[in-house]
Amino acid sequence: MTATTATTTSPTAPTPAWLAELTAALGAGSVLTDPDVTASYARDQAMLALSGVPAAVVLPRTTAEVSAVMTIASAHGVPVVPRGAGSGLAGAANAVDGAITLVMTRMDAVLEVSTADRLAVVQPGVVNKALRDEVARHGLFYPPDPSSYDWCTIGGNLANNSGGLCCVKYGVTTDYVLGLEVVLADGRVLRTGRRTVKGVAGYDLAKLFVGSEGTLGVITEATLSLRPAPQTPVTLVATFSTTAQTGQVVEAAVSCGVVPSLFEVMDRTCIRAVDDMMKAGLDRDAHALLVAQSDAGGEAALAEMEVLAQLCRDAGCDLVHVTDDAAEGDLLLAARRMALPALEQLGTTLIDDVAVPRSRIAAFLDGCDAIARARDLVIGVVGHAGDGNMHPTMCFDPTDDDHRARAFAAFDDVLELGLSLGGTITGEHGVGSLKTAWLEREIGPVGLDVHRSVKRALDPDGLLNPGKMFSAG
Amino acid sequence: MTATTATTTSPTAPTPAWLAELTAALGAGSVLTDPDVTASYARDQAMLALSGVPAAVVLPRTTAEVSAVMTIASAHGVPVVPRGAGSGLAGAANAVDGAITLVMTRMDAVLEVSTADRLAVVQPGVVNKALRDEVARHGLFYPPDPSSYDWCTIGGNLANNSGGLCCVKYGVTTDYVLGLEVVLADGRVLRTGRRTVKGVAGYDLAKLFVGSEGTLGVITEATLSLRPAPQTPVTLVATFSTTAQTGQVVEAAVSCGVVPSLFEVMDRTCIRAVDDMMKAGLDRDAHALLVAQSDAGGEAALAEMEVLAQLCRDAGCDLVHVTDDAAEGDLLLAARRMALPALEQLGTTLIDDVAVPRSRIAAFLDGCDAIARARDLVIGVVGHAGDGNMHPTMCFDPTDDDHRARAFAAFDDVLELGLSLGGTITGEHGVGSLKTAWLEREIGPVGLDVHRSVKRALDPDGLLNPGKMFSAG
Structure with a gap:
């Protein structure tokens, strides 16, 4: 080859x-x-x-x-x-x-599911959805749900500290890690962490390996805490004529303490792309659409979504609708889930990943709009509004060099925008080989030096995933 | 001196x-x-x-x-x-x-409380209760609540990854850390982590410093996530004639997915000591007492505690009582909070700290009973039943060398018991200079070697808190 x-x-x-x-x-x-x-x-x-x-x-x-x-x-x-x-x-x-x-895909066993200790012990190659399905059979729930959940592996999720739609209420992968087995660079096998819910014996090495993108060791087993199965969700959808209104709703929701189990935003580009593909009858003139769910159960869930509906009305939404019909909820959520496939109808897509403080979401959406205009590009923004993790997605014709170059430039503009708003260059996708220069900028020279020291401590010869995340220096 | x-x-x-x-x-x-x-x-x-x-x-x-x-x-x-x-x-x-x-006690400012981003920025010397009170004025909640919350500092909480009564529902200190400022051993200032809810840019160094007991750096500022203020709790109390029954209730609660906001256990020694001190009319013949709360609010909270009450009845409790009266709830909780002061009436106390898998709580309680008999000692066990973190407390006469020696021996017996049940030698108090030999046993030679490598990476001259947690080797 x-x-x-x-x-x-x-x-x-x-x-x-x-x-x-x-x-x-x-x-x-x-x-x-x-x-x-x-x-x-x-x-x-x-x-x-x-x-x-x-x-x-x-x-x-x-x-x-x-x-x-x-x-x-x-x-x-x-x-x-x-x-x-x-x-x-x-x-x-x-x-x-x-x-x-x-x-690591052949090491794909779910070794144990314990309802009494509410945990699972898994090998890294198990597919996220396979684990979710297995623990669901025990009435349990493994929350982290990256959009690739039906084919990504838990080992990859651990290495990247993956998130998903669940994070606004349930956090990210690291929040579910009790213990790890890790093969070190020299072949020794480390078991770290524990099977108990609490424990402070020694450094929290498990959370150091989580998100280290394969640069510190090879995860060969994980003990993961689980949650009780969530209840049937109540779903809310709302549309707005300005992005500022959606920012206002998110900020008000955070301030008033309502914690949806899902809280997503799409901009007009996404709304139209989805409507073109699904013929869903979405409001094509809306500037933004929010979808939220509560899994608090029954009346409590309806009450939570009613609080959020009122915040939407207070912000002057064009439309807000709450349903406890599971099928209708699935349909409303499908519009959100189809955002990226719909954008792919508009060209090759380049998805970015920035997290900003929740109070800066409106500013971020407006900034992305300005970048799209300045670069003469279609940028659709879909994001996890509830936790400020946004995925502006550049659409371009890959056969057009200039178009492609503008998309790539916009990718960097978005990172610049995120940092300027007090955000981070990656909310959940990771640094990999894509954002190493940006990482160095975000963490600064002292941060980079500490990263290098930790890397040398665990992988003195630099054999594990070299060149990823940061340069060895 | x-x-x-x-x-x-x-x-x-x-x-x-x-x-x-x-x-x-x-x-x-x-x-x-x-x-x-x-x-x-x-x-x-x-x-x-x-x-x-x-x-x-x-x-x-x-x-x-x-x-x-x-x-x-x-x-x-x-x-x-x-x-x-x-x-x-x-x-x-x-x-x-x-x-x-x-x-670090002079650096005691709460630098910021943001309702829009639901976070606080604090210096390490702020007292836990001072932070709790300050964020409560903004309608917010900082959950970690070690029993010394009215005088311990957030810096100490961070260094020890402190827990408390909240952990069964709300986790421990590390779960609230978004970002840290840390002065390194050589005087350089590291800022790590972020202000956003999500973020995977680089290693999770913040969670490495949390719980490192001052051996890796000096924390000078922390950005902490907050929660919405909890609702008025509904409280349950139940007594049992065997410890096995309490274990059964905890296991059933975990299995059926009810998550109380507090879930505590006391053994007969504690029940009697508290009753002696408070004249509280407790059931002095009971072998164990459970106290639980739900802060889910209104009907939802009552429903949660009713589920737990039924589990208590299923286990054959002697008595179970649920109240949504806040004052009565405070009184019931006071019995739990007075357990340690009450044990101090019986002699000098030596408190241990072990976490076991939740399915092993009954075995742990019985094991402590056996240790008390074998060492001819009074051992009162109070613990966070919901997360398996137990605090057997040896009571002895410090002027009696033999009595003292038996108490110290029992301290080790308890650790041995915890490890034999798949637990950890410290659930929340830390290793310090007290359990270094035990830590080495729990984490094993590879774990110890990795700890030493990380320590050398961040503190090559071994200046920070030498001899604590583990020996430099």
Whole structure:
């Protein structure tokens, strides 16, 4: 496929010692070097991120095999890129030339679900939806729900500290991690954290590994806390003629203490795109649409959504509607869920990811509108209004170099806007290979230095996912 | 006072260069060496923990002053023990001979309360209750409530990842930390984390500093998320003739998904001690008492407590009573809050701190009973039933060496019991200088080695709170 992989796969080239050792340890069926196969593991879903090609793709089945891989890799100084399904949006799982890509998808068992301790013990390769379905059979709930929940893996969720629609009420992946088993860069196996709800014995290493994007260790098992199953939601939808009104509603909701279980916003570009695709009869003149849910149950849920409905009226909404009919609620939520597919009808999409303080959402929406005008681009903004995590999405024609360049420039404009409003360059998608320069800007020189110190402490030879998140310096 | 302090305070001994530099930088009013004064900063509340005497006590007023202290200390290789009010129960704040004790209580401002972003920005010296009261004036709620909440500081809470009665529903301190300002061992100032609800830009360093007991840096500012004010609670009390029944109720509550805002247990020793002190008319023959609350509001709260009441009846309780009268609820809760003062009437108390999986609470209570019998001791057990965090408390006569020795031995027996049940050696009090050997046992050799690597990365000269949590090796 490329010169890089050819060095390890050409019949005339000698097999490197590390590759022979890996094959001996794991078996030929778990160590893949066919360039057509390895190329298929080269990238995640981040269009902008650079990528190499794996020197080998390794698919371990046990912690002992992962340990063997890291022991061999560290002995030979071969870098390792851990990954799951490859649903990431920042290139964190993108291959590095000459490196092993360590694919965790075969370790996909749900090892335990305990109702008495309300927790699950899982391997990293289990798909998010598979875990959700399994614990639901026990009347339990695993909240983190990235939009790729039907194919992303828990290991990837852990590595990226994934969020989703649930976060406004239920937080993100790190909030559900009790304990981890991690294979370190040198192959040693660390068990950290615990099975108890509370515990302060030592540093919170589990939460350090969560969100570290595979740069500190390879997660091979996780003990996750669960919640009781939520109740049937009550759903609210409201439309507004100005974005400022939606910002006002979010700010008022935060201030008055109502905590919906879902609280999403779409701008006019998204509304029209969805309406074009779904023929949903949405208000095409609205500047913004809010969808919210309460899963508090029965009257309490209706009461919560009525509080929010009144805030919408106070802000001068064009329309507000509350329903406790589950099917109608699903339909209203479908409009939100279709926002990105609908934008894809308008061209190739480039999704950004910024979180701003909740009081700055209106300013952020207006800023995105200004960027769209300045760059002469279609930018649809969909976001988790309740937690300020917004996903402006640039639509462009990839065959038009100028159009493409303007989309890429707008991507950076959005990050600049987010930082200027006191926000962060990534709310839930991660840094990966896409935003390393931006990370350095956000965390500053002291922050970068501390990151490098921690990285060196756990991976002194820099073998784990090199070049991702920040440069080793 | 002792030979140690005399070396820095005797009029005939030369003033060390670092002390002169500190005094020049912060002023004489902030650098105390009078042995009577420094001795008063020697210890926290952990009777068993060893302690030295501070070489100097330094009370900074600003981050710049903290930075100056660490710059001077690191230049001269002088260790530094950061501390707050000294309410700790593991000796984490205990002085180290020859070290500076850095007392953060003068940095006690609540810098901001934002209702729109539902957060507060505080200095470390603010007392927990002062923060709670301040945010309550804005209709907001800061949940973590260690029993010393009316005098412990937020900085100490952060350093120890403190819990309290709230944890069963609202989690612990780390769950409220959005961002931190930390002065590093070499005096540099790190700002980490953010003001947004979500964010995954870089490692979660904030949660690494939280619970690190002053061994990785000095926290000088925290951005804390807040919750809406809770509603007036509905309270339940129930008594049981066997501990197994309380375990059954907790397990059933966890399994069926009811999440009280408070869920506490007391054993017979505590019931009788409280009844002796308060003349509260408690059932002195009961083997265990549960107190629970729901703050879900109105009918929802009553419904939650009715579910729990039915679980108590199913378990064969002797009595169960639910009230939505706030004054009566306060009275019922007072019995729980008085458990430790009541035990103090029986002798000197030595409080332990173990968390076990919630399914093992009955086994833990029975195990404590067996330890009490084997050691011929009074052990009262009070605990956070809802999260499995239990505080067996040994009562003994400190003038009786044998009695004292049996109490200290029982302290270790309890830890052994907790570990044997899949628990942790500390649920919320921390490791400090009290449980370092136990920590090494719980986290194992790989865990210890990773702790040491992280410590070296952030504090290469081992100046910050040396000897606490684990030995530098």
